[in-house]
Amino acid sequence: MPKYDHKKIESKWKKSWEKNKIYKTNESSDKPKYYVLDMFPYPSGAGLHVGHPKGYIATDIVARQKMMQGYNVLHPMGWDAFGLPAENYALKNKVHPAEATAENIKVFKKQLGLLGFTYDWDREVNTTDPEYYKWTQWIFLQLFKKGLAFESYEPINWCPSCKTGLANEDLEDGKCERCGSVVEQKPLRQWVLKITDYAERLLNDIELLKEWPESIKEMQRNWIGKSEGAIVKFSVVSTTTTPSPSFERRGNVVTPPARGGVGLEAGGGWSNSFEVFTTRPDTLFGATYCVVAPENKMIDELRLKINNIDEVDAYLAQAKKKTTLERTELQKEKTGVELKGVKAVNPVNGEELPIFVADYVLGNYGTGAIMAVPAHDERDFEFAKKYGIRVANVVAKQIGDRINAAVRKVCVGAIIKNKNKYLALYDNITKEYRLPGGGVESNEDDVSALTREIGEETGYANYTIKEFLGEIEANFYALYKKENRIKPFRCYVVELINEDKKEVKGEDARFDVLWLKEEEIMEVFLKNPVDGGEHEMIKRVFGVEKVCFVDDGVAINSGFLNGLETKEAKEKMIKWLEEKGLGQRKIQYKLRDWVFSRQRYWGEPIPLVHCDKCAQRKPKILYIHGIYGSAEENWVPWFKKEMTERGYEVLTPNLSNSESEVNFGEWINELKKLPITQGDKLFIVGHSFGARFACKYIEENGWYVEKLIMVGPTGPSQNESSWKALGAVGCSEESIESVRRLNKEKIDLEKVNELVNATTLYLSDNDPYIPMDVVSDYVGLVLAVRKFHNKGHFNKSAGILELPEILGEFPEVSKLNLGWYPIPEKDLPLELPKVKNYEPTGTGESPLAGIDKWVNTLCPHCGGPAKRETNTMPQWAGSCWYYLAYAMKFGSKFEWNKEKINYWNPVDLYVGGAEHATRHLIYARFWHKFLFDIGVVNSVEPFTKLQNVGLILAEDGRKMSKRWNNVINPDDVVAEFGADSMRLYEMFMGPFDQACAWSTKGVIGCRRFLEKVWNLSLSVIPSDPRTSLVIPSEARADEGSPSRHDRDFSPTATGIRNDKNAKLEILLNQTIKKVGEDIQALHFNTAISQLMIFVNEASQSSVLSLQSFASFLQLLAPFAPHIAEELWAELGNKESIFKSAWPKHDPTKIQHSEITVVVQVNGKLRDEIIVPVDISEADVKAQALGTEKIQKWLEGKEPKKVIYVKGKLVSIVI
């Protein structure tokens, strides 16, 4: 047999596998499915280095093992090919990005091919393929239709070098993640995805991700950044007496939105309130000033009331110039300017507080304004110190538990001063700080007690008592004595005369005497968790609150909150605010909406069209009243006024209310006369009978409705008592009969559901006509149900003349995307036009904007002239759903085949770099949840198990990079040592998820191992005939019977049966067990180590059977597929090793009949004994005690205790 020639073997088997399509996967299989996925690569021009394939090797190993274990395995590969680098490369080299990408993919594919992966290339996907991005666009359109994509003009992060807007996730330290340029804030029209609507679910469902690394989950939690707190409303008063001139806008001010914050009074007055967000509503009494962010529009609205507006403007201009980077990184000192002439009124105590503008408050978090509580917030504290603002302490440290506290005798304590330092004692036993002092004995006065204590505890003898600070009550847990205490504590200031001291003896020697500076001693005591009165003493000596206290504690100086712990105080304050209408509970997230447009060429076109004419049309609300109802009663007039102010057109037809019966046809006819046309943003509110009728109307009309709100709707669940109640208020029999009739008439709820984007149902617990049960009448609709208390039938007889809750159902008009229409789905994909000039413009316009022929189109709605959206999607779009695409591929096309998608979904194992934690992995989870919501995938989460790949560093320990000239190319490694050696080495380097430096010597070590295997085969496989051992594919290794084989080389037949043989058999079984388990756990390094142990042992023992060697090859096959396949064939097998069944270990053969038990004396290893495996505890103990060595260690003493750990050790305690 020839020497191990990797080149020959590897090319031979690659061809064979390809030809026989052994990796071809299909869904028609009765085997269980297993979906292993790699994060698909971005095909860069540089090609692969050895680090890239590490993850692919791991998935390949798992895929091959799973195949052998009888799973139907999907292990695909594709290309994430849109994005800036390809475009930049193309620009530089004057080739079209499509061509450059195709070229790069070719190189990548060839490189990957060298490593012998199991990809089913028939399922290859490429995000830049129009057939692929047809579906990226389709998903975007679904998001658009559900109101989750909206047009925004807020300033966004703009990279001046990449010339495009970026999402929050695309920044690193305020710099562009791609090119490192400092990002600017630029107001820009853009498309934004409302990922924040999913924030809560993205956060909660992290719980479901049991098999994700904890670190990634933590990063996602932090990124989502949930904070619970409250919104508090502060009113603003003017302190200037000069009457303001008639209101006039200055400068280029954008019309303020109606949302939150400051509103203008109708008469053109000035703003009179603003809102802040806080997580510490319990500290409201401690607010001593307020801060608004420079971006906050209230400054403009207040400007006529601000006396120092020039100074403020200067600050705003300066703040605007600062980049995000400067605002965060160069944050050394906080700056700000007071808005003179106005004051904020603290709602809880009416105090007038100064208002500042300062850029330490962010415009895009919370409300862009804060209440500042310097005593309990580090940042506010810093700012307050700088500007000399009052600090008001309203939270005290939580001290002992009063209930179980022992009242102690009067104590004295001292702060000892020496020059500018102060003395603190550090207790080495309890690890706490305290001040010298102690109890006053019955025969002492304060001074003698103090003198005694200072002497005992510090040793100092020469000092004068300077000042008595008064008595305080200290309530605390005394660690040293382990009890709760309350003590009257009398405080003195003492000054040292000189440092002469006596030795400290006895119990008091446990103290270290520390001399601390003012700041240090405050730090030590004000932050010390245990406080025996020191906190208060320090405050009295140094003046109040020079250190701010941010922890939870007990409310003080806080009116009705006094004495409550932080948690309770928060709750009580929120309740108070809500009752008074001065604020409400609020949950805030750090997660920002996803800026989804890029002003570049190489991305998916956004499939929307804008029609100026249609944009002029207001969104419409159709209100349908109930029987005997009208549009002039109940809350309708109020509602009409409110919504008209918000920019909606509210249609409230009075429908014919015949005394005898309602004529559906007539109602429909009357509604058809209303000025509503297809394509209008239409909202429908139906009350009572009007609600059910609304469903009927939608069904017949067939137009798309943004939202249907059903208030106390009639339904088949209404019963005799509701009819009676109706009769009682004078409803005629005929009318009741018509309601009954419509209730019975079938409404196609499924169709209604398709036409309506969202449905909400309002019910009241004391509605005389509508029982809560009507919910079940509408289960066909995906609806939100809101149950109200005590609102009757939502009419004037229940006293309902306003229904404030309903206002929240309607989005701001600016988020309704007026004038925007999706292109019809049948026209997808909207292909990226082929152009000559795809350079970014840098103006904020996409290069596509310059192609008139492409831009100008017709409005899908009115048929008039319209323009296409010219921004493209970000690189992350295509990767949000690619794992589904592999299951959707049919030839060169994709098809949303739910059955096939759901066969594979979710991904069982997903392997990739940790750098995607807060981008791809959040974006993909978001899209997946959305797809679940619209019913096109069957799981809430896309990836069951996630595994991070550790980086491979260069041999010098640095990152592999052209710059350092330390890149190792896999092609070279494969050529020199073979793909099998490289695969083996990359898995052997260390723990899979850990970074590790490349070592060529290490590769050689793995190569040597494979050569050993090769040589082992020489000694095992008889040279002739070659068809010596065939293991049928369905055979299990552990049940293979000798009769199935052409020849029998089993140990029994050859007559070799000895110790060595049994030993090797046990080792093989152990190896089968360990390798199987280790692959499962992705502990490849230890699996390989076990394989090495087996080969070392087998090489030396010369009793290896063919059968055992075959099992070994099966274990090796996932790691080193080529050599394993070659030797497998040498054994005479006609079918691929990957069609064979993964070996199973024999549980009776993993343990030797005799085991070594070690004997410890007092925890130290002293001897070992060899005993039968089934020895009894008594016997093993007796034997252990009996050995010569142990007898020597016992020195005749009786053992106190003998512990036996089964099969491992005996521990003797003497």
Added chain:
RNA sequence: GCCGCGAUGGCGGAAUUGGUAGACGCACACGACUCAAAAUCGUGCGGAGCAAUCCAUGAGAGUUCGAUUCUCUCUCGCGGCACCA
């Protein structure tokens, strides 16, 4: 600053329901084979000591018969977030 993770021979690393620390590989040393070298095979390989034995898993303490594994404090390194109220 906050959050998370980690620290074991000359190097990569193994061992955690607490039970023989250093598996496996690399490097190194010696020996065999060879005229010689490479390759290969064999032996050794944490430190100290002739040895018995002692010391050793970042440092210090604690719990335990017994700690790399659990608890506390600290140091260093890596990753993430960073004025998010």
